[in-house]
Every structure is written in structure tokens, then in C-alpha cells.
Amino acid sequence: MHPMLRRLDDLAAHLATRPDAVALLGLGSAGAEHDRLDAHSDLDFFVVVADGAVARYVDSPDWLAAPCPVAYSFANERNGRKALYTDGIFVEYAVFTVDELAGLPVAGARVVWQRPDAPTGLAECGPPPRPATPYDTVEFHLNEALTNLYVGLHRELRGERLTAARFIQSYAVDRVLALLRLTSPGAAHRRDPFDPSRRVEQAYPPEVLPLAEMVPGYRANRAAARATLAWLEARFPVDPVIGAAVRDLLVA
Known part of the structure; x- marks a missing residue:
């Protein structure tokens, strides 16, 4: 035992x-x-x-x-x-x-x-937790991720690197995981209903979920935002306005 x-x-x-x-x-x-x-x-x-x-x-x-x-x-x-x-x-x-x-x-x-x-x-006892928002759709999580990148990059430019890291390397990545949950329901791992980040490495290989590029650390917020934006654009129809706004911040 x-x-x-x-x-x-x-x-x-x-x-x-x-x-x-x-x-x-x-x-x-x-x-x-x-x-x-x-x-x-x-x-x-x-x-x-x-x-x-x-x-x-x-x-x-x-x-x-x-x-x-x-x-x-x-x-x-x-x-x-x-x-x-x-x-x-x-x-x-x-x-x-x-x-x-x-x-x-x-x-x-x-x-x-x-x-x-x-x-x-x-x-x-009790039901499993529901999603934090009733808008549990691809459209919602996609646009949340994009606006997380946008806000995070503005905070990076302001010098608020820690909060920028949270928006870019945490909140936006959470939305990426939600998108995978909705679009890859057959992923072979035991999902944790309380913490979506648990065991994702068992479910998605790096070529599907490049976490090393999306979460490279405190000093690499721009690189992280660039990687996550590229991932989103390769898989979903990104609104051209917010997409261009994020790209502008990446070269600001």
C-alpha cells in the first residue's frame, strides 16, 4: 500500500x-x-x-x-x-x-x-465546479487571450513587468488551455476540474502546446506574447484589429 x-x-x-x-x-x-x-x-x-x-x-x-x-x-x-x-x-x-x-x-x-x-x-457531495464564466466558447477564450496579451504588453512597456508576466504568461495561457479543452476533447489525460493546468504536459506534446515558448519567464514577456499570438493565429480566426494592435506593441 x-x-x-x-x-x-x-x-x-x-x-x-x-x-x-x-x-x-x-x-x-x-x-x-x-x-x-x-x-x-x-x-x-x-x-x-x-x-x-x-x-x-x-x-x-x-x-x-x-x-x-x-x-x-x-x-x-x-x-x-x-x-x-x-x-x-x-x-x-x-x-x-x-x-x-x-x-x-x-x-x-x-x-x-x-x-x-x-x-x-x-x-x-456537490457538483463539480463550472467554468468561471458562462461564456465558455472558443470565441470568448480566443478574445480573452488576445486582450490579455494586449494589456500585458502595455504594462510591460510601462515597466510593470510582474503584472505583465501574469497577463501574458499566465492569464493568456489559461485561455489557451481552455481553447484546447474545447477543440481537443479527446486529449488522453485526466483533467482536473479545479485546476486546468494540471497534467497538461501529459496531454499535449510541445508541438501542440509549446509551453517553453509561451512561459519563458519574467524577462521574456515580449517573446512569450509573440509565441502565444502566433499560436492563436495559426489555429483560430483572429480579429484583424486586435491582432494588429498586439503586433504593434511587440515592436513598440
Whole structure:
């Protein structure tokens, strides 16, 4: 058994002794697709507890240390913490009641343990996240990418290189990934509904998605914009007005 899965089982055994614990759900690579676990995985999970018990589990990680001492821990949100065990296992977890869990956008969860009287369907809680915009179309993502390049290049010319890098090498590339999702639905990889950047290298070879050219780094915003514009123009009908405006900025 993978050490991450063993750690979850050990946590489940401890939680089963606590009357205010309801269930333990594995998420991400510790969830339904746990065959993805490797030496670089972290351990994501939800703890489901009785009403009124959330704060106890978040404020004090004593229960977390039952299988192994915790070397480092901090609260990263109202419902959760991140922690590092002394044996090197890194965990990120959140604690919810049954009612809170029902409204969360969760995909690929796996029940590691639950009380016999726990509600059924805990691992099916909530719908997967929807796209951030209702305009989930090729036209929308194409024009978002182009305007990201336009704004980013203006900020580069102003000397705001960091925000330029975000517009050109992050936001525009996110739109490129959305375009690939819409136009290459058969890509052979497990898409992450929460983070489209996950595992894209497994899905698209460099000749399809030249990330090294699109994301070359802080000092290369113009080169990145040039590469992304060329990629867009080779595959989609770019509006000549915004296309010319971006090209003008590349030589400004």
C-alpha cells in the first residue's frame, strides 16, 4: 500500500474512536483516482464532523498526530490547515459538517471511512465546479487571450513587468488551455476540474502546446506574447484589429 493511503487508513482508525467524527474522505490523488499517487503527491482530504465540532478539529491538530508526529502546521483557511509530518508526508485538509459538505463543489472524492449511521453519498457531495464564466466558447477564450496579451504588453512597456508576466504568461495561457479543452476533447489525460493546468504536459506534446515558448519567464514577456499570438493565429480566426494592435506593441 502506498504510504499516503496507509496514513489515511491510520487516521481513519483514530477518527473512528472519536464520537464527533463522521467520515474521512480522500481527495485528489488520494481520492477515486488514487492510482495517480507518486513520490511527489501530497495528501488531500476532508474530515466530516458533528455540528459544533469544526473549530475543535481546525484549531487543534492533535488528532492529526495520532499516526505520526506533526512537524509543521498552520491554519490556511477558516475550515482547514496544511501540515507536514515528521516522515515527510505533506497534507492539506479541511473540516466540515455534513450540511456544509453538501454545498461544496467536490469531484473524485473517496470514502476512506464513515460511521455506520453516516448519511449515504458523502463522496458525491456537490457538483463539480463550472467554468468561471458562462461564456465558455472558443470565441470568448480566443478574445480573452488576445486582450490579455494586449494589456500585458502595455504594462510591460510601462515597466510593470510582474503584472505583465501574469497577463501574458499566465492569464493568456489559461485561455489557451481552455481553447484546447474545447477543440481537443479527446486529449488522453485526466483533467482536473479545479485546476486546468494540471497534467497538461501529459496531454499535449510541445508541438501542440509549446509551453517553453509561451512561459519563458519574467524577462521574456515580449517573446512569450509573440509565441502565444502566433499560436492563436495559426489555429483560430483572429480579429484583424486586435491582432494588429498586439503586433504593434511587440515592436513598440
